[in-house]
Amino acid sequence: MMRWIRTFLPRSHGSIRWKLTIWISLLLITLFIVYNIVQYFVINKWLIDQEQKSMEKSMNEMEIYLQEKDVSAAEIADYRSFMTKFNQENQMIRILDQEGTVLLKVTDRLPEQWVEPQAVQKRVLINAWHYEDHLLIMRSPLITTNFSGTIEMVTNLENTDKLSDMLLLVMFCGGIAAVGLSILGASVLSRQFVKPITTMNATMIQIQQKGLHKRVDVPDQHDELTNLARMFNRLMDELELSFQQQKQFVEDASHELRTPVAIIEGHINLLKRWGKHDPDILNESLDVSAQELTRLKTIVNELLLLSQAESGHIAMEAAVDLRQTVQHALANVVQLHPDAAFDIHMEFISGIEVKILPQHMEQILRILVDNAVKYSPVTKEIRVQGIRRDNDVCIQVTDKGMGIPAEDLPYVFDRFYRVDKARIREQGGTGLGLAIAERLVKRYNGLIFIDSRVDEGTTVTVLLPTSAS
Template sequence: MRRVTTLLSRLSIRWMLAIWSSILLCVLFLSYNGVQYFVINRWMLHQEQIALHKNIEEIQGYFRAENETAEGIAGSHSFIESINGSHQLIRILDARGKPVLTASAQLPEEWVKPQVSMKTTTDSIWHEEEHLLIVRSPLRTSKFNGTIEIVNNLESSDQLSDLLLGVMIAGWLGAIVISGIGGVFLSRQLLRPIQSLRDTMTSIKQKGLQERVRISGSNDELAQLARVFNDLMDQLETSFYSQKQFVEDASHELRTPISIIEGHISLLSRWGKHDPMILEESLNVSVQELGRLKGIVNELLELTRAEEKSRELYDFPCIANDTLQYTLRNFALLHPDFHFTQNLDDIDGAVIHIVPNHLEQILLILLDNAVKYSGSTRTITINGAVQESRLHISVEDCGIGVPEEDLPLLFQRFYRVDKSRSREQGGSGLGLAIAERLVARYSGSITLSSIPGQGTAVTLSFPVVEELQNH
C-alpha cells in the first residue's frame, strides 16, 4: 500500500486526475451493476416462488373440492400432468412420507428425498450443479392427510442470470476502458489552462515579464485564473519598470550633488584649504548641495508615504475652504511680490474626506510650481467650485506653460520639462508625483492643462461629504 501511495504521489496532476476519475467511475458502475444483478436475481426467484405457490393452491383446491381419498389422488395423474411445467417435479405424499402420486417433467425423482411438512415451506438447494427450488405444503381433506411437494429446476433462471452477469461484466470492462480514455481526455482539457500558465511562467523566467497567458473565449474558473495572472503580471511589469526608472532617476539626481561635494572636498584636500576664497566658495557650494541633497531625500520619503495604502485617517472630515485660506495666507507671506486672486465663495461649507495636512501639502506643491514657472507675470489665481457632488480646486498661473507632448509625463518622478532651468530653480521633479499619489489616496483626481507662453492650470477634484455639504 505504501508503494502504491508513493507511486501515485510521483504522478502529475493530469495522470492522477485521469486515474482517480476512472477508478471512481468504475466503482460506481460496479456498484450499480452489483445492486442491479442482486435485485434481478431476487425478483426472478420470487417470481418462481409465486408460480409454485399458485400451483400448490390449485392442487389443494382441486382435491379439497373433490374430497379425494388416497386412491382417488393416485388416479388424478392426468390433472397433475396438466399443471406441471418443464423441468419440474410434483409429488403428493401421505402422512408417512410415502409418494402417492408423482409427475415429473425432465427432473429425476431421486434428486430430492420425500419429506413431510406440517406447514408451507420454501427451500433452495443444489444437487451437484443443478439449482433446485422446493415448495412443500400440507394437503388435508376429510379422507386424506398428506403433503404436496413441488420441485422446480431453476436452470432457465440461472442461465438468464449468468447471461445478465456476463453482459454486466462486459459492460464494466468497457466502462473501465472508456472511463480511462475519457479521464485522460478530460484531464487534458481541464489542465490545458494550467499547463499554459506553467509554460508562461517558464517563458517569463527565460524571456522576461512581457509574456502573458493565452486565454480562450471561455469564462470558467481556470480562464478567470489566467486573467487574474495576466493582470498581476501587468501590474508587476509596470511596477518593475517604474521602479527601474525610479532607481535610475534617483541615482542620477543624487549623483550630481554628491559629485559636486566630492569635487570641492577633493579640491580643499589638495590645496584649496590654504586659500581663504576657495575655502569659502567650496564650503558655500557644499552647504547648498547638501541642502539640495537633503531636500531630494525628504521628497523621496514623502513620495513613499504618499504611496502607502494606509487609510487610518481617511474618515477625517476637512472643511476645504478653511484649509485653502490658511495655506494661502501663509504662502503669500513667503512671496510678497506675487498677487494671489481667490474665487472660492462657491465652496464655502463644502466638506471632503482628507487629512488637512495632506490637502495643505498638495496645495503648497501646486502653488510652489506656479510661482517657479510664472515668469514675469506674477499673478496666481485659485478657483473653487462644487459640481455633481465633487469639489473642484484649480491653481492657474500666467507663466511659460508646458508643451502638449510633455503634459502626460509631468506626473512621473524626477521628470522636468526644462531640466536646466528647473535645476536653477531648485526643483527635483517629485512634487507633482507626490501630489498625484496623495490625491488618489483620497479617491480624488488631478488634471493639468497648459498653453505654452500663456500659462498652466492644475485642477483637483474630490468627492464631497453629502450629509455635511450644507452645514
C-alpha cells in the same frame, strides 16, 4: 484504501496530472463497480420474483381446479395428466396427505429425494440449496370436502442461475474494459485540465531564462484555468511595468543625485587646489555647495515621502473639516509666495468632512501651488476653489501660466518628469512633486487630473470622497 492510494502515487514525481488521473480513474471504476453490483442484485432478484409469480399462478390454478372438482384422496392419482400440464422444465409437483405421504408426483429432471415432503397448514415459500442447485419450494394447503392435504411445487432455478452467472461474467468483462477506458479517459481529462498550468509553468521557465516579456497563450475558453492564465498574464504585465518603472526610477534618481554631488565635488576640488586662500572663490564654492546640499536634502526627503505614499504606510484618522483644513494649509503655503496673487473660494465646501491627514492636505496643496507659481513666470495669478460633486469634493488650483503641451500631459505624474527641464532646473524643481501628490491622493481613494492649454494656463483638480460616502 487511502493507504494503498498513497503507496501507488509516485512520491518524487507526484504531479497533478498523475494524481488527477488516478483519482478520476478510481472514481469512475468505483462508480462502475457499485452500479454493476446494484444492477446484478436487482436483475437477479427480478428473475427470482418472476419465478415466484409463475409458481404462485400455477399453484392458484391447481388449487382452484382441484377444489372445483372436489377431489378425494382416492381420486388424486387420476389427475396426473392435468398436473403434468402445469409442470415445467426442472420442476416437480407433488400432492401430499395430512401425514406428508406422497399421493401424486410429477417431475421433470428434478430428483424426488432432493426435497423431503412436508405437509403445511398455510402457504409457504422457501429458498433452499441442494449442493450447488438452487431450489425454490412452494407449499400450499389443499382442502376440499373429501380431502385435506398439501400441494408441493419445487423449481430448480438452474436456468435462472445460469443467466445470472452469464450476466456476472459480462459485467466482469465489461468491468475490465471499463477500467482500461477509465484510465485512458482520466489521462486525457487530466491532461486537458492541467494543460494551462503546464503551459504556465513552461512560460515561467522561459521568463526565468529569457526575461519578463514572455506570456501564456490563452485559449478562447471561459473556465477557471483559462481565467487563471489571463490573470497570470495581467500580473506579468504589471510586474514588467513595475520593473521598468523601478529601472527608470533608479536611473532618474541616480541622474538627479549625481548632478549636485558632482557640483559639490568640483567645488571641493577647486578649494583644495587654489581656492582656500582666495576669499571670493571660497565664498562662491561654499554658497554653491550649500545650495546643492539643500537640493540633495529636498530630493531625498521627497523620495522618502514618495516611498511612504506608494507603500501605503498612511494611518487613516478621523474625518476633518475640509474647508478649515484647506484654509489653514493655504495660509502656510501662500506665505511662501509673496509675489503671487491668490484668489481663494472655499465657501462651497463648508461643513464637508474628509478623511485625510492635515499635513498631507498641506503637502498636496503646496505641490500644486508651487507648480502653479513656477509655470506662471509673468502673470502669477493663482485661483484655488472648492466644489461639491455628489458624494465627492473637488479642490481646483488654476493658473494663467505657460501651460503644458498635450503630448506631455500623460507623463506629468511620472517621477522626475519635467515639461521644460532647463527652466524648471533653474527654478529648483526635482520632478517629484506631482508624483508625490498623485500617490497621496490615491492613498485616500481620490483622483487627480490636469486640464491644460499652452499659453493659457493649467487647472489641477483633486477629487476626494467625503466621509459620508
